Amino acid sequence: MHLSSNFSAVESRVAPWLNQVPLYQRLAAPCREKGLAFPACFGQLPLITKLDIRLDFPRNFLAADVELDQLLEKKQVELERTSGTSEESTPLLLGMGWWAEQEWRALQLNSWIAGRIKKEARRVTVVSPMCSGEICYRGVPAHSERIVGSSLVVNISRHPFAWTDSALGRMAEETLAWEPAFLDVDPVYGVLLALYCERKGLALPTLQFVLSSYEYLSVLHRRILERVFKVPVFNLYGSTETGHLIMEDGHGGMAVSTETAFLELAEIDDQGIGDLVVTTLSNEFMPLIRYAIGDLARMDSRQNLELHGRSRDAIARPGRPRLTVAQVDHCFQGVEGIVHYQLRQTATEQFLLYYVPERTGPAPGDLQRLAGNLQAQLGDGVELRAVDYLACESSGKFRLVLPRRNG
Numbered sequence: 001m002h003l004s005s006n007f008s009a010v011e012s013r014v015a016p017w018l019n020q021v022p023l024y025q026r027l028a029a030p031c032r033e034k035g036l037a038f039p040a041c042f043g044q045l046p047l048i049t050k051l052d053i054r055l056d057f058p059r060n061f062l063a064a065d066v067e068l069d070q071l072l073e074k075k076q077v078e079l080e081r082t083s084g085t086s087e088e089s090t091p092l093l094l095g096m097g098w099w100a101e102q103e104w105r106a107l108q109l110n111s112w113i114a115g116r117i118k119k120e121a122r123r124v125t126v127v128s129p130m131c132s133g134e135i136c137y138r139g140v141p142a143h144s145e146r147i148v149g150s151s152l153v154v155n156i157s158r159h160p161f162a163w164t165d166s167a168l169g170r171m172a173e174e175t176l177a178w179e180p181a182f183l184d185v186d187p188v189y190g191v192l193l194a195l196y197c198e199r200k201g202l203a204l205p206t207l208q209f210v211l212s213s214y215e216y217l218s219v220l221h222r223r224i225l226e227r228v229f230k231v232p233v234f235n236l237y238g239s240t241e242t243g244h245l246i247m248e249d250g251h252g253g254m255a256v257s258t259e260t261a262f263l264e265l266a267e268i269d270d271q272g273i274g275d276l277v278v279t280t281l282s283n284e285f286m287p288l289i290r291y292a293i294g295d296l297a298r299m300d301s302r303q304n305l306e307l308h309g310r311s312r313d314a315i316a317r318p319g320r321p322r323l324t325v326a327q328v329d330h331c332f333q334g335v336e337g338i339v340h341y342q343l344r345q346t347a348t349e350q351f352l353l354y355y356v357p358e359r360t361g362p363a364p365g366d367l368q369r370l371a372g373n374l375q376a377q378l379g380d381g382v383e384l385r386a387v388d389y390l391a392c393e394s395s396g397k398f399r400l401v402l403p404r405r406n407g
Helices: 007-020 022-027 029-034 050-054 068-073 098-107 165-178 187-200 219-229 325-330 364-378
Strands: 077-081 091-095 123-126 151-153 182-185 209-212 233-239 243-248 254-256 261-266 273-280 291-299 305-310 315-317 320-323 338-347 350-357 382-386
Touching (some): 007 022, 022 029, 050 091, 091 098, 123 165, 123 187, 151 165, 165 187, 182 187, 187 209, 187 219, 187 338, 219 233, 243 261, 261 291, 305 325, 325 364, 350 364, 364 382
Parallel strands (some): 123 182, 182 209, 209 233
Antiparallel strands (some): 077 091, 233 243, 243 254, 261 273, 291 305
């Protein structure tokens, strides 16, 4: 199923890459042997994964007469890496300036943002700090080292549940002084800063909206961010390797950034949920053709796109459809008093929900409603347990659902 309507753009961009890029020269060889031209060949191309990106990188993307050192010297490209949350960290080749341009395109899909924010608008970034190659922060980088253009990064620790009031105070103070038009947050990190601001009675007078990206935005996270900052919270979806693909449009729907990528759904199940497949259109140095991004999505009856989280985090249920991250998270609708959670599968039909309470925690009625919602999906083998701390992955990101098959 195609989720984008720009197939003509796919042909004009992708057809040359099948002949020029070593990886796709190899993958398209069976098409050439059958005499198939584009677009007939497109649907027969195998899906690629991060393994295909890593294998023989960067020669799998660069023509024989192109050298990476020359591209770097001319500042035509930059080298980045994926976070490594879902599998081994993967090297990436991104056009210089490409990240900012594709992000700006995605933001313009939201009519509320498009009429209010300029490219140079100030932002504060509150996300999991990343390592580059073998270099990681040790100690606290100077304020000036955390400024990139109009963006200020305020946190330098990937363990937000261990943040002290001193660290949070510094982050809040820097945020107030920067006077951001918006916050760019990993939802868990953003929520913990928000709760500190709420405890201390701190308001951000210049703030116009919160942009949530980097990982799945829970209904719990959205509710807290909206309550504390009293501005709209918008979901922006994508990945480091593909760019930002889907943006909340400001009217309750999700819009596809068609200039950045062409999207498909593959292996659609009886619920209409399938694997999201991405063909990038704007990064000529490392184009991804029919890339299995590892996430699930569905087009609902109103033709609204629903994001369902990582495919590896979906729970397999004997004799029943798989349960996605989005379907688990829906169980928390209307439940107050919880900051964050992780549902762990401990046996085939046994589950343990760890949750971090907010203040005194959920009211008995909310906790009972939550338990009933989870049991309706998973059966009676669900235990709820309050904790003070939930650990992130080595990448600094959090997983809401941890099926038993994944550890």
